[in-house]
Amino acid sequence: MDFLMFQLETNSLTPLYEQLYTEIKKAIITGTIEEGAKLPSKRKLAEYLSVSQTTIEFAYSQLVSEGFISSEARKGFFVQNLTELALIEQNRPIIVQDERSTDIYSIDFSPGKIDTDSFPFPVWRKFSKEVISEANKDFLLLGHPQGDYALRQQISSYLYQSRGVKCTPEQIILGSGTEQLMPLIIRLLGNEAIYGIENPGYPLTHHLLLEDNEKTIPIPVDGDGVCVSQLEQSNATVMYVTPSHQFPSGAVLSATRRTQLLSWAYKAENRYIIEDDYDSEFRYTGKPIPSLQGIDQNERVIYLSTFSKSLMPSLRIAYAVLPKPLIIQYKQKYSYYAATVPRMDQQILAKFMETGYFAKHLNKMRKIYKRKLEIVTRTIAMYDPLVTISGEQAGMHLVLTVQTSKTEEELIELAKRAGIRVYGLQEYVSGNLDSFHQPKIVLGFGGIEVEYLETAIKQLVDALEITKAL
Ligand SMILES: Cc1ncc(COP(=O)(O)O)c(C=O)c1O
The missing domain is CATH 3.90.1150.10 (Aspartate Aminotransferase, domain 1)
Incomplete structure (x- = not known):
């Protein structure tokens, strides 16, 4: 195995698998490893180089996918024909690696992941079949701009029972994710609004709002959630918060700060709170904490939530509950936009909720x-x-x-x-x-x-x- 005695740099910023891949590729191109040669098994090479088998696996699979080696079932990995490879290599376009690629990770602790093994596939399939049928051909046409009424009805009763949110279906707007609803809310609140955002906070709000630096004020978060006293000292008019489970610190906004935050909002006509209740379905200790929207007495809370955690992030269905004065403005300004969520998905979800499967x-x-x-x-x-x-x-x-x-x-x-x-x-x-x-x-x-x-x-x-x- 001497021909594979590479020096892998554990301190380098280049991952080990990438270093190994580059070294083997170089050895193949320069002829150090000859055409037809059998590479050592993943286990042997891992032991030999004192790296994990995953590292070898990543390097080998990259070489296989680029045609430098082939994998033969139960026989192993073999070096491919060099002349053809050299030609391919010369003409190979430069590939810009997707930054979000998960290829190099064998364990992914990303906060956006859900348990995909427990999804109720048969039920979802059954409702999909029912929706996608000639008997229901109306779903092919554009529906209500705020989303199908049946789904908004389900959401409003679910929100009341589970989160104490008080709203009618008329106040709900469906959108293809929080990331689609946030810009809409920002437009609705107009150019005068100055935003307070949690720091640390949800990258989406940081991206959306910090682009406009002068109008965004990061407000620190501690163990009790966002520091409302610091918000009070700022000139922010709208505060974006994740009170039930602050993203990313996980802090829960304390009862005192909740009252303090609502009082802050009541002190001026144009003040609003955007409450992002993205993962409140999953609370493990203590009593469920009611939403800020549920205790608001003055129509100052814009409530946002999503099905990305409770069902699946790829569904791209989130919703905003607008206070009555804002929904009136919304209807005047934006109701000519079509809903951004496919009706097919809206109807499957509505069935899933009304039949009790969601609960x-x-x-x-x-x-x-x-x-x-x-x-x-x-x-x-x-x-x-x-x-x-x-x-x-x-x-x-x-x-x-x-x-x-x-x-x-x-x-x-x-x-x-x-x-x-x-x-x-x-x-x-x-x-x-x-x-x-x-x-x-x-x-x-x-x-x-x-x-x-x-x-x-x-x-x-x-x-x-x-x-x-x-
Ligand atoms: C704070 C916060 N809000 C909202 C969401 C969901 O966003 P979306 O509805 O765009 O998937 C997430 C991530 O899942 C989040 O962490």
């Missing part, structure tokens, strides 16, 4: 995510006090605080090299926030299989070299 699905998912959370908590407890958890009361992500001399960036890079995707809390921060002394990692646990979760967490902690650091 059943939520109950089931709550148990599954709770179980996953318990596994994460129990596993991380083994590393206490080197690694501690916060923000775990709700949702499908939490925050790990790591006692280490390494920086957050170094930790993320170490995880990446081990094929593990995690995000640092700093990625969600705008400007400088000096309140985070220790590195923090945002850990989404929704998408990892129950059986594999404990191992995945242990692999992450190993990759971060936390125990070695002290």
Whole structure:
């Protein structure tokens, strides 16, 4: 195996699999490895180079997909014909790698992932069939600009029962995701609005609003949620908040701050709160916290939520509940726009809700995510006090605080090299926030299989070299 004795740089920013891929490719092109030669098995090469088998797997599969080697079932990997390869290589267009590509990650702790194993495929298929039928051909035509009434009706009664949101279907606007509704709300609130955003906060709001720096004011978040006293000192007129489970810190807005936030909104005519209640279906400890919209007495809360967590992010269905004065303005200004959600999907979802399957699905998912959370908590407890958890009361992500001399960036890079995707809390921060002394990692646990979760967490902690650091 000497011909594969490459020097892989563990300190390099280039992932190990990419270094290995480049080295093998070079060896094939220069003839160091001859056409037809058999490459060592993944296990042997992993042992030989002291790297994980996943690293070898990534490198080999990249070489297979580019035609440098072929994979023959039960025989192994063989070097392909060089002349043809050299020609292909010369003419190969430069491929810009998609930044969001998940190819290099074998474990993905992204907060946007859900448990795809538990989706009720048969029921969804049944309702899809019912909707896509000649007997229902009306779904081919444009429906109401705010979305089908039947679905808005389902949403309004679901919201009242589960979140205490008081609204009629007429106040609801469906949109293809929070990311489509937010710009609409921003336009509706007009040029005069000055936005307060949570810091750290949801990247979408940061992207949307920070482009217009002068009109956006980052407001710090602590263990009780957004610091309303700092909002009071700013000249913001609209505050975007995630009170039930702050994104990404996981803090829950305290009762005192809720009252304080509503009082802030009542102090001037043009003040609004945008309440993004994106993952409130999944609350694991304490009593359910009612929405701000439910306790608002003065029509100052714009309520936003989504089916991205409760059902699937690819469905692209979210909704906004507008206070009455704003819905009147909305109807005057924007009702000539068609709804952005396909009617087919709206109708399938409406059936799913009206037949009680949505409530059943939520109950089931709550148990599954709770179980996953318990596994994460129990596993991380083994590393206490080197690694501690916060923000775990709700949702499908939490925050790990790591006692280490390494920086957050170094930790993320170490995880990446081990094929593990995690995000640092700093990625969600705008400007400088000096309140985070220790590195923090945002850990989404929704998408990892129950059986594999404990191992995945242990692999992450190993990759971060936390125990070695002290
Ligand atoms: C704070 C927050 N709001 C909203 C969403 C959902 O956005 P969308 O409805 O565009 O999928 C997410 C992510 O899932 C989120 O983290």
